[in-house]
Amino acid sequence: MMKVLHYPHPILKHKCKPVQTINQLLRDRIAEMFQLMYENEGVGLAANQVGLPFQLLVMNPEADPEKKEAELVLINPVIMKRNGKIEDNEGCLSFPGIHANVVRAEKITFEAVTLDGRVERFEWKGHPARIVQHETDHLNGISFVDRLSSGALLEIKQELQDQHTIFEGDRRLGFIPADEEIARQIAELERLG
Ligand code: ZN
Numbered sequence: 001m002m003k004v005l006h007y008p009h010p011i012l013k014h015k016c017k018p019v020q021t022i023n024q025l026l027r028d029r030i031a032e033m034f035q036l037m038y039e040n041e042g043v044g045l046a047a048n049q050v051g052l053p054f055q056l057l058v059m060n061p062e063a064d065p066e067k068k069e070a071e072l073v074l075i076n077p078v079i080m081k082r083n084g085k086i087e088d089n090e091g092c093l094s095f096p097g098i099h100a101n102v103v104r105a106e107k108i109t110f111e112a113v114t115l116d117g118r119v120e121r122f123e124w125k126g127h128p129a130r131i132v133q134h135e136t137d138h139l140n141g142i143s144f145v146d147r148l149s150s151g152a153l154l155e156i157k158q159e160l161q162d163q164h165t166i167f168e169g170d171r172r173l174g175f176i177p178a179d180e181e182i183a184r185q186i187a188e189l190e191r192l193g
Contacts, residue, residue: 002032002050004040004093007143007163010182011048012094016055016139017190018076022117026056030073030115033058038065042093044131046138049094053186057135061128077112077136090134090144098159100152102144104133 005011019026029052037045037058044059055076062070084106091099107125110132114120124132134144145153145160170176177185 002029002036002052004036004045004049005051006167007095007145007160008167009094009176010179011051011053011186012138012143013141014048014053014186015141016046016048016053018055019113020193022075022113022115027115030056030058034060034065034071037093038063040093043127044135045093046135048138048141051185051189053190055139057132057139059128059131059135061131073115074112074132074135075114077110077132077139079108079110079133079136081109083107086130088130090130092134092144094138094143095145095159095163098145098156098163100144100148100156102134102147102152103149104130104147108132110136 029047033045033047033050033056036050037043037060041063043061043063044057047054047056057074057077058071059074060067060071064070082105085103086106087101087103089099090102106129107123108129109121109123111119111121122132137143137147145156148156167176171178176182
């Protein structure tokens with residue numbers, strides 16, 4: 001059973017490995033990721049947020065499970081071009097309740113493999129482009145708080161500290177393994193694919 005992992009879980013700092021094969025296991029994982037994303041009212045979810053160290057993200061800018069046509073699965077996404085800068089408010093399922101303004105590129109060109117195994121090129125702007133940047137960052141071990149100005153970071157300092165406290169409490173209770181065990185589990189998943 002997957003669940004959304006919260007900051008400061010170390011997998012959020014892990015650089016994910018490319019997906020090697022599109023098979024039923026991957027499709028099952030994707031279905032579960034969409035389900036978790038909708039349950040948590042998110043617009044995007046990166047694989048390492050649910051404990052999978054692979055270059056894979058799901059998104060739906062409409063955040064509406066009824067709007068299947070707005071769903072997108074991006075495998076091994078690479079942002080090739082960024083144009084313009086725009087600031088907007090962001091949240092993240094791994095940082096429940098925390099919101100902050102993040103400067104992102106206004107327009108991006110990126111390539112990704114789609115579920116049918118084809119490499120496609122996309123040119124996006126606005127909200128969907130912001131989601132792709134946020135989620136692709138995750139896959140490279142970067143969270144939105146890493147992109148904040150020092151002023152914006154200061155404003156959410158207490159909330160981040162609170163998440164640390166919760167995380168450490170969960171770890172003491174045995175809900176979260178030690179860092180070495182998490183690293184071992186990640187390596188095992190990477191080996192099995
Ligand atoms: Zn996020």
